[in-house]
Amino acid sequence: MTGLWVAIGAVAVVLAFGGYRKLTDGRAREAALDEPTLGPTELGTPLGSTATFVQFSSKVCAPCVATGRLLSGLTAQRDDVNHVEIDGEERLDLVREFGINRTPTVFLLDPDGAIRYRFVGPSRKAEFVDALAELQAA
Template identity: 55%
Template structure:
């Protein structure tokens, strides 16, 4: 009987973790450290005037490819916005500096390089566009 309760507890915990991730994945969160900055020269890019999406990806991450397509669509619709993809496997210095724990992680950076919003997990178009609009205000 004890084994059954343990199994039920594990299943309940797994369901709870899954529900929390489903709710939080792809949501815009205000960057915790307002002092975090992206150095455009270090990345070899120019920051766009209305914001730059900095995406951390890995080669085996399927949601990363979908997120990259979504961000490309958004930047095509708005030429004042840029998208740069960083291979997290080869830029561990940036992964550590920005506290990337999973991919995809997307940072929305303003024209001065300050990280304003952070998205973890598969991104949602509405969340990305809304954060971009708030950034431009």
């Protein structure tokens, strides 16, 4: 009987964790006001005149590939928005500085390099488009 309760408890924990991830993955969160900025020096490329998506990825991350394609397609339609992909393994300094715990993690920067939104996990195009529209409206 004890084994049954252990199995039920394990299933409950897995379901709760899965529900939490479903609610939080890929959602735009406004960044903290005290986060450091990212500029052309750190990124190795100019910032977009309206916004820049900075994507932290890893080599063995399937959602990172999909996110990269989505952001590349989104930014290819606009001259004022850039997309920069950073390999987290090569830029551990930035990973540590910004507390990145999983990939993909995407920052949406304003024209001054301030992080305005943070996306953790796979995101949908609508999440990126909505955050970009909110940034432009501000």
